[in-house]
Amino acid sequence: MRKAWGRHRPGLDICKSCLRESACLWSGLWMKSTLISTELNCTRQTVKEDKSHIYEDWKECILPLVDFGPLKLNPKSFQVEQYLAAKSLVSSRAFEIDDYHGYGMVPLADLFNHKTGAEDIHFTSVCSHPGSNDGDNIESNDEYDRNADEDLLTENFHSRDSCSLTADAGNYYLNCSDVDSSSNSGDDPMILELILVKDVKAGDEVFNTYGSMGNAALLHRYGFTEPDNPFDIVNIELNLVTKWSSSLFSARYTRARLLFWRRLGFSGCISHSCEYFEISSDGEPQLELVILLYIICLPEVVYDKLNNRVSSVENINESMNILLLHKNNAEVPLGTTEIDKDLLLTKNVCDALHSLVDIRESFYGQNSLEDDMEALRTCCMRERKLYHSLTLRVTERRILKKLRTYASSR
Numbered sequence: 001m002r003k004a005w006g007r008h009r010p011g012l013d014i015c016k017s018c019l020r021e022s023a024c025l026w027s028g029l030w031m032k033s034t035l036i037s038t039e040l041n042c043t044r045q046t047v048k049e050d051k052s053h054i055y056e057d058w059k060e061c062i063l064p065l066v067d068f069g070p071l072k073l074n075p076k077s078f079q080v081e082q083y084l085a086a087k088s089l090v091s092s093r094a095f096e097i098d099d100y101h102g103y104g105m106v107p108l109a110d111l112f113n114h115k116t117g118a119e120d121i122h123f124t125s126v127c128s129h130p131g132s133n134d135g136d137n138i139e140s141n142d143e144y145d146r147n148a149d150e151d152l153l154t155e156n157f158h159s160r161d162s163c164s165l166t167a168d169a170g171n172y173y174l175n176c177s178d179v180d181s182s183s184n185s186g187d188d189p190m191i192l193e194l195i196l197v198k199d200v201k202a203g204d205e206v207f208n209t210y211g212s213m214g215n216a217a218l219l220h221r222y223g224f225t226e227p228d229n230p231f232d233i234v235n236i237e238l239n240l241v242t243k244w245s246s247s248l249f250s251a252r253y254t255r256a257r258l259l260f261w262r263r264l265g266f267s268g269c270i271s272h273s274c275e276y277f278e279i280s281s282d283g284e285p286q287l288e289l290v291i292l293l294y295i296i297c298l299p300e301v302v303y304d305k306l307n308n309r310v311s312s313v314e315n316i317n318e319s320m321n322i323l324l325l326h327k328n329n330a331e332v333p334l335g336t337t338e339i340d341k342d343l344l345l346t347k348n349v350c351d352a353l354h355s356l357v358d359i360r361e362s363f364y365g366q367n368s369l370e371d372d373m374e375a376l377r378t379c380c381m382r383e384r385k386l387y388h389s390l391t392l393r394v395t396e397r398r399i400l401k402k403l404r405t406y407a408s409s410r
Ligand SMILES: C[S@@+](CC[C@H](N)C(=O)[O-])C[C@H]1O[C@@H](n2cnc3c(N)ncnc32)[C@H](O)[C@@H]1O
Pocket: 019, 020, 021, 092, 093, 110, 111, 112, 113, 114, 115, 221, 222, 223, 224, 225
């Protein structure tokens, strides 16, 4: 499970992912009025935490250097704003290279822009070359065309003497190292390669991929978004669900149902001490959210009966069996979670999903989705902040609309 605003950089400190042009730098009134409306408290908290971590880093690492007289540094050039900009610049170009090199910056490798799921190159260490025994790092690419003109590939790569483009078994290799690649042993972990994995027409842009992430994560880390990103998700925070429940039932009732849900072994996704549920790009709600809504909607008498039955639960199927007992009056053999989810999507649960969409939608303010789409259509891409935040708003709101359709179609 992953959070819309924080995926796919395992092991990285959040402030390392605070990038040039990233949301961390998008502060002030603009962030309050535009970015904030795209996401909820968790996000605001994350961006705030990013900035405070960077401030702490600056105080710890930079300030002592400025105060160190013999270095004669000009304090004006080493303020926290400059540090934030420099750190963001490095972070947007550094990445987890491999186990051997760890996290770092690689000349040339940061040249490429990102395209979700449609990259033209792979970056790998030479020892994972298919000619060697260890090919693990090289991912297969279906679009790769084995009939490509390999003659082209023996030419030296023009921008650097120590880089050359070669072909092997149909893959193209851009070999860059401090030594002559022809003398490589083939298993030197110091040597890294950029592999062209599909044909790129002359004059076309060559793309890399920064990973599979939704627009919120791309915006947060790299300061841009993509239209029609298949990895987009929307988060619905647990506290939004409890708020909705408490608007219909007492706080005590809501607490008890939540506790029961937890006793059955369920939880949401957790990131930065915030618990939330994901809505996938096709509008499908996370199973755990549906289960929680189902429990909240259970009639008191059924809830009491089930609550008394539960001592401890070992697995999700057992929990589902308990939940569906009152419907079927027998232990039901539950197959896939798809079937389970459909059984849980009662009218009350679907109504609850509609209410959650209403609440979540209200965070976008007065403008309708159509207003946002029109604003995006007329927005100039050069107004980066506005353009990308509008893209994010539009993609999120489209997902919420799909969730509405999902709830209506049950
Ligand atoms: C590693 S650099 C990529 C090369 C970059 N274009 C440059 O300035 O050299 C990462 C930055 O490039 C920009 N970028 C990468 N892919 C992009 C895309 N698909 N759309 C818009 N900007 C992109 C973002 O500003 C991102 O922070």
